[in-house]
Amino acid sequence: MxxxxxxxxxxxxxxxxEFLKLIGLPEDQIQKHFQxxxxxxxxxxxxxxxxxxxxxxxxxxxxxxxxxxxDETIDGGLKxxxxxxxxxxxVTQVIEHPNGNTTFKREYSDTELKVTITAENWDGTAYQYxxx
Numbered sequence: 001m002x003x004x005x006x007x008x009x010x011x012x013x014x015x016x017x018e019f020l021k022l023i024g025l026p027e028d029q030i031q032k033h034f035q036x037x038x039x040x041x042x043x044x045x046x047x048x049x050x051x052x053x054x055x056x057x058x059x060x061x062x063x064x065x066x067x068x069x070x071d072e073t074i075d076g077g078l079k080x081x082x083x084x085x086x087x088x089x090x091v092t093q094v095i096e097h098p099n100g101n102t103t104f105k106r107e108y109s110d111t112e113l114k115v116t117i118t119a120e121n122w123d124g125t126a127y128q129y130x131x132x
Contacts, residue, residue: 003089003108004044008130010037019117019126023102040113040130042091042106049086 013034020030038055051062064070066086072095073079081096093104100120107114113130 008113
């Protein structure tokens with residue numbers, strides 16, 4: 001698991017703007033979102049994992065145990081149930097919400113993090129690519 005503790009920096013996305021429209025983000029916020037290059041790091045601490053995401057001056061830390069659902073509050077105060085499952089170099093996050101589940105599949109390598117985003121009520125697939 002050589003990817004643990006490694007910082008990955010956002011490089012590019014595919015179809016991510018369509019995903020943001022699907023979840024109801026206003027157009028001005030979508031455009032603003034693409035101006036930033038967040039970083040993300042996955043750390044293992046005992047039986048728990050921590051994903052640290054730095055987006056400008058905002059740092060978000062998410063602590064989880066693989067396969068254990070927990071309540072999470074996202075931007076706008078929306079409370080959702082989230083489950084992360086770690087399987088080798090893949091971390092799959094399933095978010096349950098009233099409009100259907102959304103899945104973020106993070107595939108780590110020594111040089112890249114690829115995030116595949118799908119949603120139950122969407123025919124599309126979005127991708128985000130990060131470089132180590």
